[in-house]
Amino acid sequence: MNTVMTSENLTSGDIVINGSVGTPFCDDAKMSMRNVNVFYAENQAIHDVSLDLAKNQVTALIGPSGCGKSTFLRCINRMNDLIPQCKVTGSFVMDGAELYAKNMDPVLLRARVGMVFQKPNPFPKSIYENVAYGPKIHGLATSKSELDEIVETSLQKAGLFNEVKDRLDKPGTGLSGGQQQRLCIARTIAVSPEVILMDEPASALDPIATAVIEELISELKEKYTIAIVTHSMQQAARVSQKTAYFHLGKLVEMGDTKQIFTNPSHQLTENYISGRFG
Ligand SMILES: Nc1ncnc2c1ncn2[C@@H]1O[C@H](COP(=O)(O)OP(=O)(O)OP(=O)(O)O)[C@@H](O)[C@H]1O
């Protein structure tokens, strides 16, 4: 398989920047990742990836299974710290601050950079407590009524409040899959993050629940910077403004979503989006 980033693989005359084709950097970056390498023991999962996440935009990370999308996403809020034998090098800067600096508290960082997983994972607690937990441990509310308000507005922003307002004391695990995923989004929002990372957030949901989540993502970007991993090209095209195509741990191409899906510059991107990957 040819993965060498040379002009020979290009379908148009674009130049190769930092090993990748297209426009991985932007002027209004919320986060800037540079020369990121990730190893699991001696296996390298990410190779010299550099890209920006643009402020108040949705960036889709796409690519074949095993290409490193989840690995890269997890580095952005230091979830990989929790995996033994995982080593991360390179630079991750948010608003001028290095996320891997010694004085950066990973627990506080994960409140600023929230994560929503493929499988909804509500805590075994009530709907209310699921959302209230984060604000409580981070001391974001000074009174019960303030906490009530955070819970209500978070559930509202996640588009779930009306469905659960009469059963806030019931277990979060008793909700449907799509509702549980919105509960997890409400839980993420409750600690006022700046960035939300989503790893295939709708892949376990039916088309109606998926549409609700997609609509939500489009609304959330007004306030937050979002990165989403998805295997659905239609979903990437619907919800994102920028798309990054990964292949075997490398960033092959990044650019405006419309351009990536209609006029990709790299042969590997074209193969993938046209279903000719192999
Ligand atoms: N916890 C881990 N320990 C060891 N190796 C891992 C771990 N997680 C991922 N890897 C390896 O890193 C590489 C990238 O995996 P990753 O899960 O990031 O891919 P992905 O693009 O998210 O794939 P998928 O689309 O299937 O979710 C793979 O070779 C995988 O085997």
Ligand SMILES: [Mg+2]
């Ligand atoms: Mg993954």
